Amino acid sequence: MFQIVPFHQYQILTAHQGDEVEVPLKALVDQLGLAWHPQLERIKRHPVLSKGIRVTRIPSQGGMQETVALSLEMLPGFLTTIQSERIKDPIVRERVTLFQEEAFHALFVHFFGGRRGTPAALASGATNELLKLTDRLKHEWHPEIKAMLHALLGQMCDRMNLPLPRIEAFGQPAPDDLEIADGFFAGLIDLKRAGVDFDHHRRADLLAISLPQIDRLFTAASIDAPRGAPLRRALRQHPAFIEASAVNGRDTRIRRCWIFDRSKLPELESA
Structure with missing residues (x-):
């Protein structure tokens, strides 16, 4: 399953493989404005980040294709280890700094409160999706579609460690x-x-x-x-x-x- 997570004016693609969430790296690096191959080699050389390298399949214009991804748990580490002070382009440096600020906050949440591996930006995106689905459930009339939406809500609640309200709580027309x-x-x-x-x-x-x-x-x-x-x-x-x-x-x-x-x-x- 894939999910687009909004982060400021950017869109982060995530891939869900069972219980693990992976972030396709090249798309993220391209959005940051950094050169792809130097970043990939840096991750491969890193003793910790290299453990989070994955190969996943993502949709493209030519169909599904394999790409290098990074475990979501490793994402804050990848971002915080970028040497932003060495970036000459001021626009790219500002963009990287924006991502790093969120990454440092995610590390703080991890060690001092909050769920493991859930950066604030991604949690915010998931919350928005949860609210949209809840609103759709409230206004859906057809029982079959309502049951399907309720099942999707259950999956989201499981991932966010939230209780799932009974389907009757969302109302039902006569x-x-x-x-x-x-x-x-x-x-x-x-x-x-x-x-x-x-x-x-x-x-x-x-x-x-x-x-x-x-x-x-x-x-x-x-x-x-x-x-x-x-x-x-x-x-x-x-x-x-x-x-x-x-x-x-x-x-x-x-x-x-x-x-x-x-x-x-x-x-x-x-x-």
């Missing part, structure tokens, strides 16, 4: 509401495939629909889709729902519309 909303959006998809334009919002990332108009379109197209008060209740609970308000449409008419986030409606994502 089965009737789920079925009603799915039936309604399936009807909209049928209209879209038939070439019927029902979106009134001027922004491409939002969907604005007039329920009375949709009702007439469903009738004209002989689409059997949910309607009425149960539908309005279900739509308000849907994660894509934003608000119901007046919209100045593309035809300059003002209508009361129900507005949804297209990104949360995969088959209606594009206009």
